[in-house]
Amino acid sequence: MNRFEYLEARTLPEAITLLGQGDGTRIVAGATDFLVRWRQGVWKPRAVLSIKRIPGLDQVSYSPATGLSLGPLVSIRALEIHPLIQQHYPALSQAAATFAGVQIRNLATVGGNICNASPAGDSLPALIAYGAECRLIGPEGERLVPLERFLLGPGRTALRPAELLMELRLPPSPPHTGALYIKHSPRSAMDISTVGVASVVTFDGGDGVCREVRIALGAVAPTVLRAGSAETLLRGQRLEAELIQQAARAATEDASPIDDVRGTARHRRAIVEALTGRTLRSAIQMAQGANIPFRTQRALAVEAML
Numbered sequence: 001m002n003r004f005e006y007l008e009a010r011t012l013p014e015a016i017t018l019l020g021q022g023d024g025t026r027i028v029a030g031a032t033d034f035l036v037r038w039r040q041g042v043w044k045p046r047a048v049l050s051i052k053r054i055p056g057l058d059q060v061s062y063s064p065a066t067g068l069s070l071g072p073l074v075s076i077r078a079l080e081i082h083p084l085i086q087q088h089y090p091a092l093s094q095a096a097a098t099f100a101g102v103q104i105r106n107l108a109t110v111g112g113n114i115c116n117a118s119p120a121g122d123s124l125p126a127l128i129a130y131g132a133e134c135r136l137i138g139p140e141g142e143r144l145v146p147l148e149r150f151l152l153g154p155g156r157t158a159l160r161p162a163e164l165l166m167e168l169r170l171p172p173s174p175p176h177t178g179a180l181y182i183k184h185s186p187r188s189a190m191d192i193s194t195v196g197v198a199s200v201v202t203f204d205g206g207d208g209v210c211r212e213v214r215i216a217l218g219a220v221a222p223t224v225l226r227a228g229s230a231e232t233l234l235r236g237q238r239l240e241a242e243l244i245q246q247a248a249r250a251a252t253e254d255a256s257p258i259d260d261v262r263g264t265a266r267h268r269r270a271i272v273e274a275l276t277g278r279t280l281r282s283a284i285q286m287a288q289g290a291n292i293p294f295r296t297q298r299a300l301a302v303e304a305m306l
């Protein structure tokens with residue numbers, strides 16, 4: 001096994017300084033991705049920098065005016081069970097509930113899931129559908145980057161040298177909004193997605209017209225991406241069954257899946273169509289006031305072959 005120097009930062013400036021002291025220092029948070037890649041010999045860092053002791057990076061805060069702020073060390077388990085996240089950003093809690101087993105959910109962080117930049121990362125479709133932005137800090141100061149632009153490809157992000165993710169911001173979720181994430185995978189637990197779809201729908205009010213819709217597709221392209229043509233069909237319209245079906249078909253054209261051990265590209269396109277339709281129909285019901293308990297949402301969010 002490759003040896004490395006182990007470093008700990010107590011403040012953000014200290015982390016930036018340590019990251020800047022030569023190439024080959026890798027940040028770790030929960031280390032659930034790190035340990036797998038290190039043991040496989042894929043990652044051979046000269047030094048590993050833990051950010052777990054930096055105070056405040058595990059905070060969740062919400063206000064109706066400014067929305068949700070998540071520190072990068074917020075665990076996937078906290079996303080799953082936090083009452084305000086379940087209430088205002090349910091697709092994020094649903095996605096967290098589909099993630100690995102509870103032991104991994106306790107260790108794994110939302111920042112690690114983002115910075116690992118897997119196209120199958122389960123938190124990513126919901127975060128993108130809710131319009132998340134990444135607040136980054138580095139030697140040149142802070143900058144805000146929309147998550148859609150932060151993810152550049154498998155394992156590649158917009159992070160610059162010695163930069164780190166210090167916060168995620170999600171805008172307020174307007175009234176009359178509903179959302180569902182569905183993960184399709186071979187097994188119902190401890191498996192990564194073959195396809196993951198998150199849909200967030202907002203109505204204008206009682207008139208039944210869709211004011212905003214955001215659909216994000218996971219594991220069907222080098223990065224998680226928006227189903228832009230499907231969204232365009234729905235925005236400003238009454239969401240009748242036929243139109244939802246058309247949008248679900250359009251989403252298959254927005255995707256660009258590959259064949260791999262988890263499924264063929266053709267199979268993945270068929271799943272995109274099915275999951276887009278299902279996530280939209282449930283999101284619409286929730287946006288129109290249906291009270292679906294979280295345990296039911298969690299059951300809806302997992303679709304497995306075994």
Ligand SMILES: Cc1cc2nc3c(=O)[nH]c(=O)nc-3n(C[C@H](O)[C@H](O)[C@H](O)COP(=O)(O)OP(=O)(O)OC[C@H]3O[C@@H](n4cnc5c(N)ncnc54)[C@H](O)[C@@H]3O)c2cc1C
Nearest residue numbers: 027029030031032033034100108109112113115121122165
């Ligand atoms: C058994 C098992 C099951 C899993 N199941 C799932 C699953 O169902 N769904 C899923 O999406 N993932 C799954 N994963 C993958 C993994 O758990 C997640 O990607 C997790 O969210 C990573 O978080 P972490 O804190 O452990 O990241 P780490 O391993 O600590 O780091 C991951 C990457 O992010 C970087 N990083 C971390 N934090 C920051 C930061 N603040 N700023 C800059 N860079 C940073 C690190 O340098 C590293 O490159 C699984 C992993 C295992 C081992």
